[in-house]
Amino acid sequence: MTQRQANPIQGQELLIEHLAAGYGKVQVLWDVSVRVGPGEFVAMIGANGAGKTTTLRAVSGVVKPTAGRITLGGVDVTRAAPSTVVRLGLGHVPEGRELFAHMTVRENLELGAAMRPEARDAQATTLERVYALFPRLHERAGQLAGTLSGGEQQMVAVGRALMGLPSVLVVDEPSLGLSPLMTQTVFGALKAVNDDGVSVLLVEQNVGLSLRLAHRAYVLENGQVVKEGTGAALLADPAVRGAYLAL
Incomplete structure (x- = not known):
């Protein structure tokens, strides 16, 4: 197996302060404050x-906040366009993967480098890094993304975000629909990326696995943060265990 290469980009701080947002007249977030340190x-x-x-x-610019502030590496991106947020170093792995089914694995991955000049310049090197994280994608490089298994598609979604050389990676429900083995593979890659220095904000229904990996965590209820602490502390919290771990 190819040796994993270190990520050349260092993690930045993502700061969300008193965020309110929603869809039309439907408010979803009321007062959300979250910090992801470098x-x-x-x-x-x-x-x-x-x-x-x-x-x-809201962090990636797809939803515009109605109140609050978001900064990425100290730059205010509260109402920035998604393309601007990507150029500043954000990578977003969306829920549902959102791949181009009729394009190959490699073509989907290469799209991830399109928005940032430095990512385009480093595309060949970064592609090798993605293949080192997910050797199966190297094997499937010429295959249409729509013909992959769910787990393989999730690998492509993560790999595509990494092709942009993100300093902050936000990941939405990566284990959705995956087998336990494939979930471990994807989470192992996220940990490796974080070990290389990339800041990671993870949304995930597999609470136990998430809290074991996380340095810190937040609990959201009805659009507000109701608990925060280290991953270990929340994993041991009786209220969290009762509500999310059925223990």
């Missing part, structure tokens, strides 16, 4: 409808 792995957990995905969409 090189941190932070998890965001909560029930369906709590506002986790909306938070990530």
